Amino acid sequence: MLSTRNLLLRPKLKNRKQALKTVSRRRNSFAKKSKYESGKRAVRIDFTGEEDEEKHEQVGVDEEDVAFSLKGSARSHSHGVQPLGNLYFTPSSVNSRDVGLGNLKTLTDELILDVLGLLSGAELRILSTVSKSFYVFCSHEPLWRNLVLDMHKNGFIFNSSWKNTYITAYNNPFTAVNSGIRVRDFYSDYLFQSWLCANLEMKPEWLDRDNIVRKRGISVDEFVLNFEEPNKPVLLEGCLDNWPAMRNWDRDYLIRVCGEARFSAGPVEMKLEDYFRYSDQVREERPLYLFDPKFIDKVPQLGEDYEVPSYFDEDLFGVLGKDRPDYRWIIIGPAGSGSSFHIDPNSTSAWNAVIRGSKKWILFPPDVVPPGVHPSPDGAEVACPVSIIEWFMNFYGATKSWKKRPIECICRAGEVIFVPNGWWHLVINLEDSVAITQNFVSRRNLLNVLDFLKQPNASALVSGTRDRVNLHDKFKNAIETAFPGTLDELMQKAMEKKKKQQLSYWDSVTDSKVGAFKFSF
Amino acid sequence: MATSSSNTNKADHSKNPPLTLRSSDGKELKIFRIVAQQSSTIMNLLDLEEESNTDVIPVSEVDGSTLEKLIELMNNHTEKSFNYLGVKERKKFYNDFFANWKILDVLNFGLVANYLGVQVIFDEACQKMADMIKSKSVEWVRKVFEIKNDFTPEEEEDLKKENKWAYERGDLDDGDDAI
Numbered sequence: 001m002l003s004t005r006n007l008l009l010r011p012k013l014k015n016r017k018q019a020l021k022t023v024s025r026r027r028n029s030f031a032k033k034s035k036y037e038s039g040k041r042a043v044r045i046d047f048t049g050e051e052d053e054e055k056h057e058q059v060g061v062d063e064e065d066v067a068f069s070l071k072g073s074a075r076s077h078s079h080g081v082q083p084l085g086n087l088y089f090t091p092s093s094v095n096s097r098d099v100g101l102g103n104l105k106t107l108t109d110e111l112i113l114d115v116l117g118l119l120s121g122a123e124l125r126i127l128s129t130v131s132k133s134f135y136v137f138c139s140h141e142p143l144w145r146n147l148v149l150d151m152h153k154n155g156f157i158f159n160s161s162w163k164n165t166y167i168t169a170y171n172n173p174f175t176a177v178n179s180g181i182r183v184r185d186f187y188s189d190y191l192f193q194s195w196l197c198a199n200l201e202m203k204p205e206w207l208d209r210d211n212i213v214r215k216r217g218i219s220v221d222e223f224v225l226n227f228e229e230p231n232k233p234v235l236l237e238g239c240l241d242n243w244p245a246m247r248n249w250d251r252d253y254l255i256r257v258c259g260e261a262r263f264s265a266g267p268v269e270m271k272l273e274d275y276f277r278y279s280d281q282v283r284e285e286r287p288l289y290l291f292d293p294k295f296i297d298k299v300p301q302l303g304e305d306y307e308v309p310s311y312f313d314e315d316l317f318g319v320l321g322k323d324r325p326d327y328r329w330i331i332i333g334p335a336g337s338g339s340s341f342h343i344d345p346n347s348t349s350a351w352n353a354v355i356r357g358s359k360k361w362i363l364f365p366p367d368v369v370p371p372g373v374h375p376s377p378d379g380a381e382v383a384c385p386v387s388i389i390e391w392f393m394n395f396y397g398a399t400k401s402w403k404k405r406p407i408e409c410i411c412r413a414g415e416v417i418f419v420p421n422g423w424w425h426l427v428i429n430l431e432d433s434v435a436i437t438q439n440f441v442s443r444r445n446l447l448n449v450l451d452f453l454k455q456p457n458a459s460a461l462v463s464g465t466r467d468r469v470n471l472h473d474k475f476k477n478a479i480e481t482a483f484p485g486t487l488d489e490l491m492q493k494a495m496e497k498k499k500k501q502q503l504s505y506w507d508s509v510t511d512s513k514v515g516a517f518k519f520s521f
Numbered sequence: 522m523a524t525s526s527s528n529t530n531k532a533d534h535s536k537n538p539p540l541t542l543r544s545s546d547g548k549e550l551k552i553f554r555i556v557a558q559q560s561s562t563i564m565n566l567l568d569l570e571e572e573s574n575t576d577v578i579p580v581s582e583v584d585g586s587t588l589e590k591l592i593e594l595m596n597n598h599t600e601k602s603f604n605y606l607g608v609k610e611r612k613k614f615y616n617d618f619f620a621n622w623k624i625l626d627v628l629n630f631g632l633v634a635n636y637l638g639v640q641v642i643f644d645e646a647c648q649k650m651a652d653m654i655k656s657k658s659v660e661w662v663r664k665v666f667e668i669k670n671d672f673t674p675e676e677e678e679d680l681k682k683e684n685k686w687a688y689e690r691g692d693l694d695d696g697d698d699a700i
Contacts, residue, residue: 099669101668102668111631114647115654118647119651123654125683129672130659130663132671
């Protein structure tokens, strides 16, 4: 499963820049549309400037029906940041952003934030008094989020915003006093986009397609034959009916049972109660995701409340005992949290069971790189747009016109999805969700895993184990000891298979002339 | 003209002749390929051209003296001794490099590094700017960057209250040194 490091809010500048390059092109086109097109097609966002927490606004309607709707509880941007396009509708055409930056105004917003990101909280607050423009920049929530997470590795008490959280944690006598400064006439695509992505709702058309195969009550052999062997995803129903977790895991129970235990959420470890306090209040582009591989060590009771569905019983990394890589996680997160496109490490397969809530899944087979995703040649780094919502806004549409459509579904409480090894996948929680996921190696993907571990850069790619370098040899030896002859048997089978034509997944599905040589794009 | 550092591998000189960059004001500066690898912009440009046809690469966004300083710093980075510097020594190195620079020059330098895609130098320039701003007062910032205070007096009062805790740090510097 994706290491929590990849979900970090503060990616290395290099990756963020790559990500931003993709993004800012899109953002510019967002603004350009308004500038060059006639009033009819231009995007217009109206802000009345009143802070009405319950307002549900229609933001930006153009002829291609790209209406975005905001979450019902979205506050109109408290600092009045508007997208650059709106500047062209104002009679005065004055941008307080530029006025307040002086000769820094030629810098991009990202550059300014890069420098501000190196300052302390006190310094930011002092700078915020320089001008209204500085006030807006210095109030940018991600800056304060980084400060809080750097300072409070053992958890934090979230208090309505990251800025407030920092202040109340920093200095108890000072309760957060909000000056209520209202800045009008501040236009910036970057800052607006950040707020927009934090407050967008998932559009219905992003959720409509559900083309995964669903099965209920099939045998293990059927599963292996029809799905695991051919490496196809499937959604299994009815496997979780006997799980105590399905009955018990509501908030009160979890908080009580977990007590003082601290779970990994991004770069910090925090108590469950504190995490819920955060996830209930926060509204941001990439919420912190609680993702802990040691949850059973920390709270053994949680391990009693579920059992691995019989389809996934075979768990060959188990032969390594304590040396095995991380393999099971509890996943808790609010709507909007999730994982952007990735392939699970170590070439393992995975299952993901939703206990509460629901998740939207998008899966692409191993040979199809999703739109907007740019893996480095060795696969060690993946550059993606900043957030999952942004991917949906900018790239989901492309999947409609592609011949190679992704597998999509919504996985609800009580359902389990099987993610075959090597498949790209993206997940977003549609509501507060609690899930369990495990990665596994069975005889079907054993050879893949060994091949993966043999690679020269495997020690960099392998996640979740202390002794990365020797994992291949260790694993191979342990398998030979526990299941002598298995490896030879599997390798022989693989040789025989190779002799037949190798078709990619899509060819086998879309072309009836099985066996004909095909190019795959 | 920028000279290559004497520690650069002699083999590179003969295999790969230096590239020539031309600044906005017409200055032509030589840079060895191994040094130029630090610039993702230059590397991207080279990808687009055939090996034999790399004449002069125009860098029209950058003036001659800044480009010269940047190449000097990039040369330093390729020296073998540089890689062995510890964290403190690296910090001292960059402090010395930026000593007595005015903040607007650091800013300009950072923008050039950004344009040429030299990540390490860009990061160091940002850090230097942050360090320079850290101890300065609001008045200093406004003066240096020519910013007009657009808060009303009432808003200023509100801000003071909101930020009371931040001012506990002590007196701030109004000095002109970096203008």
